[in-house]
Amino acid sequence: NDNPNNEQTVFLKRAKGFVTFLRLWIMPIIGFAVFCKSIISGYIEYVKSESDLDALIFAGFGFGIFLLSLFFIYVRKKPARLVPAESVFAYPERARKLALLGIFVVPIIAVISYFGAEYYRSLPPGKVIILVADFEGSEILGEYAIAKIMVNQLQVATRKYPDVEAKHLGRTITVLQGSEVARRAGKERKAGIVIWGWYAKTREKVVVNAHFELLLEVLRGPQGIPLNQLRETLLGANEDIENFSIQFELASEISYLALLTLGVARYEAKDYIGAVSRFTEALVEAAKLQRVIEPAAIYFYRGTSYYYIGLPDSAIADYNMAVKLKPDLAIVYNNRGNSYQAKDSLDRALVDYSQAIALNPKYADAYNNRGITLAAKGDLERALADYSQAIALNPQYAEAYNNRGLAYDRKGDFNSAIADYNQAITHRCDMAVPYYNRGLAYFYRSTGQTPSVVMPEADLLDMAKLDTAIADFTRAIKLRADYAKAYNNRGVAYRYKGDRVGAIADFTQAIKLMPKFAEAYSNRGCEYRENRDFDLAIADHNQAIGLNPNFAPFYYNRGIAHAERGYLNSAIADFRRTIGISPKTALFHYNLGLAHAHNGHIDSAIIEFTEAIRLEPHRAEPYYDRGLAYKLNGFRIKAMADIRKVFELSRDPSLLQRAKQLLQELHAK
Secondary structure, three states, X not given: OOOHHXXXXXXXXXXXXXXXXXXXXXXXXXXXXXXXXXXXXXXXXXXXXXXXXHHHHHXXXXXXXXXXXXXXXXXXXXEXXXXXXXXXXXOOHHHHHHHHHHHHHHHHHHHHHHHHHHHHHHOOOOOEEEEEEEOEOOHHHHHHOHHHXXXXXXXXXXXXXXXXXXXXXXXXXXXXXXXXXXXHHXXXXXXXXXXXXXXXXXXXXXXXXXXXXXXXOOOOOOOOOEOOOOOXXXXXXXXXXXXXXXXXXXHHHHHHHHHHHHXXXXXXXXXXXXXXXXXHHHHHXXXXXXXXXXXXXHHHHHXXXXXXXXXHHHHXXXXXXXXXXXXXXXXXXXXXXXXXXXXXXXXXXXXXXXXXXXXXXXXXXXXXXXXXXXXXXXXXXXXXXXXXXXXXXXXXXXXXXXXXXHHHHHHOOHHHHXXXXXXXXXXXXXXXXXXXXXXXXXHHHHHOXXXXXXXXXXXXXXXXXXXXXXXXXXXHXXXXXXXXHHHHHHHHHHHHHOOHHHHHHHHHHHHHHOOOOXXXXXXXXXXXXXXXXXXXXXXXXXXXXXXXXXXXXXXXXXXXXXXXXXXXXXXXXXXXXXXXXXXXXXXHHHHHHHHHHHOOOXXXXXXXXXXXXXXXXXXXXXXXXXXXXXXHHOOHHHHHHHXXXXXXXXXXXXXHHHHHHHHHHHHHO
């Protein structure tokens, strides 16, 4: 061990072994290194949309080199030690097996990675990205670094908004390239807003012309707005001005540009309160500078933001300013019409929608929205014509199909309504409202009425269609978990099927989602009454009446609960209130008559039964009960006449059996 010759020999052997190892593994190591570099520099950048096809080619090159390295490991041979004329595989058997596996697996991984990258790139961005291109101008002005100044300003302004990010494109978009190239660059990088333009120098200042490109296919645009409480009507999505320009002085007005851009970003992030604040600051800044190009765009965006936060008067004021500054923008008239509609100023809304159509005869949203207004005024034929025109202009317009279905519903043409709801679902299977409305249509075809607090006759039910309605309500709930009306109406459907547990659960969920949902309280109260939980039932009906004291069926349902509880005077008071609200409803008079009869007020009962018969002369039950009342009062002939009328009108075996028995008693006398 102390012999230096032996140490030198060991060292030389180790050095020789290391060189042999390098000669054997250098190619695979290089291939793996290139592969890692390509993944980091190419594939990841491509996935994040930070680069274009060059990055994908570079990533593919890395995969190719790695694949060649694996092939090299698998096939490389070397001379055999004992018989140099023969050759053996250079790499261990285990390494060769792994290489062979990699030869098959790596291409699969590459293909999966490519399609995974394409899928990721197709997803909407998690934030609003503002992309700023270098501005075109003479080389002598290069020291102004306009794009970098803008990005810095925007980054400072957006610091408190984690869902907004300003980025520098790093290249110029020229006037000749224009909007098309700018939009392509924005789409590649998932940018919702692209700013590009040019600048020029005057004797005293640098003037910059900045173009805004809003990529609606990238931005998370606002959705339609429900107008009707029972059946939801969808307004066409509010459109946006897709590009506009401002000119500003570099030194004094870049803060104005930052405020304006941030306002648009907050608008697209659906932070409408933040958008109003930023647009207001931008207008103040513009007023200080005594100059701004195309402020109509700012008034438009601020007006639309006001609309979405529920301030239609403020929205209309801003739209008025936009119209004054630029009277040829159809979208401003359309959105002002939406604001008038929100105020129930239907005639003014119609004027604005018509003006939008006059300015742009191919404006499908304006036709759809005018159709909604006409339907609200009861002009269903003209509404149908407008919906059909909107569909002709845009055959994939799901909202217009939905709204035309509602119009057919109101006309009683349920087959056409369901066909339109089917079309709406085909084009927008992710939208809950058409499922909900189709469920209502099937419900009506099953029961002969819309979901309400009054049950129909049992023999009118079509259970198959009722099951279809329940399936549609369920689908709507899956798409929109907070859809209180869908829970309520599914609960009503469960009630009709006799599933009280399911009905109460749905009504309770509807109340949880919408604590002021009076119909849901009344419906749950009806189920509690069926379960003989009269105190809970009356409490729920009290809640419903407190929320809507002018809706007769709520008093009717509480009256039924009071009557079954034995509180006849309270029941009579409730039925009288229902008649005060709705004096021409036969059912209310009939039940008041029953309450009087049970309370011993036979003459009052006869009066109410007579009024019920006058209002609905083809209903058998009031004849039977009036006949019974006449019998109790000793009017035998009148009683027999009423009972004979029961045999003419009724097909109910139970009622006919009671009528037969009563008629025999009258004959016996």
